Amino acid sequence: MALIVQKYGGTSVANPERIKSLAARVARYKALGHQIVVVVSAMSGETNRLIALAKEIMPDPDPRELDVMVATGEQVTIGMTALALMELGIKAKSYTGSQVKILTDNAHTKARILSIDEHNIKQDLDDGYVVVVAGFQGVDADGNITTLGRGGSDTTGVALAAALKADECQIYTDVDGVYTTDPRVVPEARRLDKITFEEMLELASQGSKVLQIRSVEFAGKYKVKLRVLSSFEEEGDGTLITFEEENTMEQPVISGIAFNRDEAKITVLGVPDKPGIAYQILGPVAEANVDVDMIIQNTGADGTTDFTFTVHKNEMNKALSILRDKVQGHIGAREINGDDKIAKVSIVGVGMRSHVGIASQMFRTLAEEGINIQMISTSEIKIAVVVDEKYLELAVRVLHKAFELEAA
Amino acid sequence: MALIVQKYGGTSVANPERIKSLAARVARYKALGHQIVVVVSAMSGETNRLIALAKEIMPDPDPRELDVMVATGEQVTIGMTALALMELGIKAKSYTGSQVKILTDNAHTKARILSIDEHNIKQDLDDGYVVVVAGFQGVDADGNITTLGRGGSDTTGVALAAALKADECQIYTDVDGVYTTDPRVVPEARRLDKITFEEMLELASQGSKVLQIRSVEFAGKYKVKLRVLSSFEEEGDGTLITFEEENTMEQPVISGIAFNRDEAKITVLGVPDKPGIAYQILGPVAEANVDVDMIIQNTGADGTTDFTFTVHKNEMNKALSILRDKVQGHIGAREINGDDKIAKVSIVGVGMRSHVGIASQMFRTLAEEGINIQMISTSEIKIAVVVDEKYLELAVRVLHKAFELEAA
Numbered sequence: 115m116a117l118i119v120q121k122y123g124g125t126s127v128a129n130p131e132r133i134k135s136l137a138a139r140v141a142r143y144k145a146l147g148h149q150i151v152v153v154v155s156a157m158s159g160e161t162n163r164l165i166a167l168a169k170e171i172m173p174d175p176d177p178r179e180l181d182v183m184v185a186t187g188e189q190v191t192i193g194m195t196a197l198a199l200m201e202l203g204i205k206a207k208s209y210t211g212s213q214v215k216i217l218t219d220n221a222h223t224k225a226r227i228l229s230i231d232e233h234n235i236k237q238d239l240d241d242g243y244v245v246v247v248a249g250f251q252g253v254d255a256d257g258n259i260t261t262l263g264r265g266g267s268d269t270t271g272v273a274l275a276a277a278l279k280a281d282e283c284q285i286y287t288d289v290d291g292v293y294t295t296d297p298r299v300v301p302e303a304r305r306l307d308k309i310t311f312e313e314m315l316e317l318a319s320q321g322s323k324v325l326q327i328r329s330v331e332f333a334g335k336y337k338v339k340l341r342v343l344s345s346f347e348e349e350g351d352g353t354l355i356t357f358e359e360e361n362t363m364e365q366p367v368i369s370g371i372a373f374n375r376d377e378a379k380i381t382v383l384g385v386p387d388k389p390g391i392a393y394q395i396l397g398p399v400a401e402a403n404v405d406v407d408m409i410i411q412n413t414g415a416d417g418t419t420d421f422t423f424t425v426h427k428n429e430m431n432k433a434l435s436i437l438r439d440k441v442q443g444h445i446g447a448r449e450i451n452g453d454d455k456i457a458k459v460s461i462v463g464v465g466m467r468s469h470v471g472i473a474s475q476m477f478r479t480l481a482e483e484g485i486n487i488q489m490i491s492t493s494e495i496k497i498a499v500v501v502d503e504k505y506l507e508l509a510v511r512v513l514h515k516a517f518e519l520e521a522a
Numbered sequence: 523m524a525l526i527v528q529k530y531g532g533t534s535v536a537n538p539e540r541i542k543s544l545a546a547r548v549a550r551y552k553a554l555g556h557q558i559v560v561v562v563s564a565m566s567g568e569t570n571r572l573i574a575l576a577k578e579i580m581p582d583p584d585p586r587e588l589d590v591m592v593a594t595g596e597q598v599t600i601g602m603t604a605l606a607l608m609e610l611g612i613k614a615k616s617y618t619g620s621q622v623k624i625l626t627d628n629a630h631t632k633a634r635i636l637s638i639d640e641h642n643i644k645q646d647l648d649d650g651y652v653v654v655v656a657g658f659q660g661v662d663a664d665g666n667i668t669t670l671g672r673g674g675s676d677t678t679g680v681a682l683a684a685a686l687k688a689d690e691c692q693i694y695t696d697v698d699g700v701y702t703t704d705p706r707v708v709p710e711a712r713r714l715d716k717i718t719f720e721e722m723l724e725l726a727s728q729g730s731k732v733l734q735i736r737s738v739e740f741a742g743k744y745k746v747k748l749r750v751l752s753s754f755e756e757e758g759d760g761t762l763i764t765f766e767e768e769n770t771m772e773q774p775v776i777s778g779i780a781f782n783r784d785e786a787k788i789t790v791l792g793v794p795d796k797p798g799i800a801y802q803i804l805g806p807v808a809e810a811n812v813d814v815d816m817i818i819q820n821t822g823a824d825g826t827t828d829f830t831f832t833v834h835k836n837e838m839n840k841a842l843s844i845l846r847d848k849v850q851g852h853i854g855a856r857e858i859n860g861d862d863k864i865a866k867v868s869i870v871g872v873g874m875r876s877h878v879g880i881a882s883q884m885f886r887t888l889a890e891e892g893i894n895i896q897m898i899s900t901s902e903i904k905i906a907v908v909v910d911e912k913y914l915e916l917a918v919r920v921l922h923k924a925f926e927l928e929a930a
Binding site: 130133134164167168170171172175176178179180182183185186189190192193194196197198200201206207208210212213257258259 | 538541542572575576578579580583584586587588590591593594597598600601602604605606608609615616618620621665666667
């Protein structure tokens, strides 16, 4: 017997029929003797309908009152879900975030969970109930209704699993797990049975949008066993996200390939190589709220250095004018260039820590296809390269094959 | 400066436009320096939509979960109302029943209010806020969301007015007050500026369906000054419902005329006049859950008695068969008759306590029109007669004229 938290998103509770099929799935788990907590989102479209209603009254709605309205979306779903379970003969009881209570800070529309009172839920589980909890919402110390912002239901699921010391937190989505890479680019992409939390973070932040990063971070912090599954398929164990690097020897070296088409590259050439130059270049950029991703500096033989970094494509021109207006003359750089025809490709894997030669295998594979590498950046479990945008799909495909990711 | 509770029903909050016009009205009161608490119902149709959604999942929905769903109706309205007030530059803050907190018993879908914590609302009013409270809902001692049943928003308004010791509770409805009688029957019917609580109870229970009886009883118990007004008209002071019989001398003798077409008359003839006969006749009827209204017993000269009572028309046949099957032989009654072609007409007025001759004036007026009186029943502030159904409108019109109700 295990204690399982199951989180179902908007499309899984889109209408009464889908809610009944969700209840049937919960019933099968319950029949195996598990204790189940179900976390549900609002019916798909409902949150947007409520926001539109608020904006009809006040174009820029007061966040406290907006939360009061929007929180009703999940409140309707928990009632319907509990009824659907009862209709199958299962004891069920619903809780709003406030009833649980899920205590948050008072940052309306984007509140953060501070603590969860798990006492009543535990009691209900011991009494044989399936407990249905409204995702995405909580209550602040003054009793105001708060919401966690988009994707917050994942966080509710993970936080409840942490508070209840659940054996597993299952996130039901439209996809059936985490893949070695995007199947639309590489049809041979394979669903991973297992992935470490750190790999997941690298993959999620780089384009494999399966889980909200915030919920994954939360799961990591509290060591919650997370599993991503499809709410549309009856079979399949999805992808388990683990936090221990158990049996590293048996682990595949590379777990997946992430990519990102949204970055642009900025190069500052011929900068006199002096201490503090990186800050002089990036300080004004950061002050303008431009996010910087990769950063590379290479010192040449002539006492000057070349400095390259990437920003979001939409912000390249903003960054370029800041550098040309405020920085170039000041630091005496020879030239400043921008290039938004680039893409980033990363291989991710905990296994690369204990394997040498992964980087050179990656570089050789790309070289054999004539793909020039413009930038390289490495972390303990990731090697990222920037290449010409037009080579992106080719690069992902040949790397997927070279690291034998399609094999079971 | 007064503290006023204003309650707005479903049609007053039917859509964003109506809510904006409600806010404009509140703003005008606020500008006069009053402290205002606004109680709102769900948008019209919303409660029924939520009940239908629940029934789609479970034909006979669990009442706890039904309350969880239905309570979202008012929760959306309080958010919208607070936003509409803010949009007019007024400080406003919404409260669900649970947030107030309005403590009820645990009788889901028909809960009764036990107590109200007025502390936070008082504080907000003193801080210059208009406080918007969800009608119709509360929370039980275990934190479960409850609803008060149909019409419960009136009760919320009155209960809040009592808890806050408000100067007045204003109930905004589709009509602009309480009339001397139904204007559809007597076009000269006049809106009453003032009516006592007891008169209101008699008028409301007999067909002048303006307020929920339960809320009027509640107002009487806690001496809340109630005023009925139209939410569709800008002008007019509506009808004030008072609890003191101040200046009885100046009061009109009769305040209004109520009538009811929904009753049927059952007569048990030739019953041996023995103690306990009333119980032997009405006991079996009451056990079958048939409500009895008027009851009259007249003892004849021959040692037998005639026993007459009225029930709802829909239940006449049920009552007749109970009497014929279980009672007639047992008590030795000669005959049992039913008549559903009757109507009840009542004159209501606190003033009749101190005036003699009211009853005879009523009977003479009806006699002059050739209207036969079949039954008479009196209370301290009411004289009710049963007449042939076909004379109903005539009876109401001549009585309205005889007691000079059309005069200002």
